[in-house]
Amino acid sequence: MRKRWLWLICSFLAIYLVNFLIPRLMPGDPFRYTSSVSGDDLDAGYSAEQVEQLRAYYRLDEPLAGQLLDSTARALRGDLGDSIYYKKPVAEVLAERLPWSLGLMAASLAVSLTAGTVFALWAARRRNADRVLYPVCSVLAEVPAFLLGVLLLFLVAARVRWIPLSGGVTPFARHADFGERLSDLLIHALMPLCTMVLAQLPQFFFTARACFLSELEKPYLLAARAKGLREGRIRFHYLLKNSAAALVARIFLSVSTAVGATLLVENVFAYPGIGRVLREAVAYRDFPMIQGVFLISSLLVLVCLFLADRINGDSAGGEG
Numbered sequence: 613m614r615k616r617w618l619w620l621i622c623s624f625l626a627i628y629l630v631n632f633l634i635p636r637l638m639p640g641d642p643f644r645y646t647s648s649v650s651g652d653d654l655d656a657g658y659s660a661e662q663v664e665q666l667r668a669y670y671r672l673d674e675p676l677a678g679q680l681l682d683s684t685a686r687a688l689r690g691d692l693g694d695s696i697y698y699k700k701p702v703a704e705v706l707a708e709r710l711p712w713s714l715g716l717m718a719a720s721l722a723v724s725l726t727a728g729t730v731f732a733l734w735a736a737r738r739r740n741a742d743r744v745l746y747p748v749c750s751v752l753a754e755v756p757a758f759l760l761g762v763l764l765l766f767l768v769a770a771r772v773r774w775i776p777l778s779g780g781v782t783p784f785a786r787h788a789d790f791g792e793r794l795s796d797l798l799i800h801a802l803m804p805l806c807t808m809v810l811a812q813l814p815q816f817f818f819t820a821r822a823c824f825l826s827e828l829e830k831p832y833l834l835a836a837r838a839k840g841l842r843e844g845r846i847r848f849h850y851l852l853k854n855s856a857a858a859l860v861a862r863i864f865l866s867v868s869t870a871v872g873a874t875l876l877v878e879n880v881f882a883y884p885g886i887g888r889v890l891r892e893a894v895a896y897r898d899f900p901m902i903q904g905v906f907l908i909s910s911l912l913v914l915v916c917l918f919l920a921d922r923i924n925g926d927s928a929g930g931e932g
Contacts (some may be wrong), residue, residue, distance in 0.1 A: 620918050627910045632680055635902040642897040643667070643920035670696060670900070683903070692907070693900035697892060702904035705889060710908065711886035712780055713878065716801060717870045720808030721863055722747075727809065728816025729859065733847055735817075736824040745817065753814035761807040761880035769803050771929045776800050778882035804881045811873050812866055819862040823855035857923055864920035868913045 667673040670693070671682055686693060694704035731749075735742035752760075764861050769775045776782070780800050787793035827850070878887030886905050893901035 614672065616918065616921060617870040620914060624914055628907070631903055631906045631910065632683060635899040636676065638897060640818055640897050670694065687907070692904040695898055695901045697896045697898040697901065702900050706886065706908060709884060709886050709889050712883065713874050713887065716808065716883070716885060717803055717874050719869060720805055720812060721866060722813040723809045725816050725859065725863060728813050729820045731817050732820030732824055733851070735821055736828060737847065749814040749817045752810055757807060758876040758880055760810050761877045764803055765880060777804060780884040784846055804877050804883050807877050808870065808873055812870060815866050816862060819858060820855065823858045824851050827838065827851050827854050856870065861920045861923040864916040864923070867916035871909050871913055
């Protein structure tokens with residue numbers, strides 16, 4: 613147990629250090645940088661004195677060691693600094709955008725788990741279904757999430773008039789009640805959610821399939837059939853019950869890929885989550901915002917990996 617905690621702490625410290633250094637090693641200056649990405653001229657005509665004042669305000673005029681100590685001390689107090697681009701605290705921006713991303717990730721993981729498990733049960737029951745589902749999921753597993761999003765954007769959203777092409781809610785819309793607003797939110801989340809589900813479903817399918825095929829070879833299932841239990845009860849009760857730990861662990865393991873996919877998919881559909889915030893932060897060299905996004909993402913991934921390790925360890929200990 614101590615080794616796990618030590619691994620978690622050391623991993624976080626290493627990620628925090630890399631997260632601090634990489635933005636500052638990027639070419640360009642936050643206050644005198646012409647974006648080669650968007651084509652916007654970011655030089656606001658600041659004088660040399662104004663630039664120095666801004667650098668001092670954001671503590672970018674100090675040596676790297678001093679910036680690291682100051683950033684660490686402020687992060688321990690819950691202060692992630694002020695955004696250079698948004699002109700307000702990083703924590704405030706993340707508090708506004710993070711619910712969009714967390715909602716998308718949670719919904720996609722839930723739907724992917726359900727669909728992957730159902731398909732795996734179907735494949736375990738019917739060999740013909742397995743011959744189709746296995747290669748299809750193998751192909752989907754190799755396609756990047758952002759490419760799936762682009763394909764859905766052009767092949768589905770652009771051809772169906774009631775599906776929005778971008779955004780998280782209809783601009784300037786006045787909703788009569790909560791139900792109408794919820795409907796608007798769900799319609800806008802449809803394409804990003806479908807993209808995330810297609811990207812994550814293969815992981816759950818392969819995990820559930822491997823668990824089910826392993827359980828089908830065990831003697832207790834032969835005994836259950838000898839007792840006259842129905843096949844449906846055997847598969848849904850025994851298979852799911854004994855594979856539950858692996859599937860729950862798979863959820864936590866999939867959070868890391870879900871975070872990466874969300875950051876990319878949100879930019880494809882202009883969804884108002886932390887993915888768009890990160891893109892803008894990188895384009896405008898907003899060092900505090902880049903650090904804040906990666907810090908929250910890293911914490912989420914590390915905690916989920918730790919929980920998955922605990923679940924797998926407890927499961928192995930129980931079997932032993």
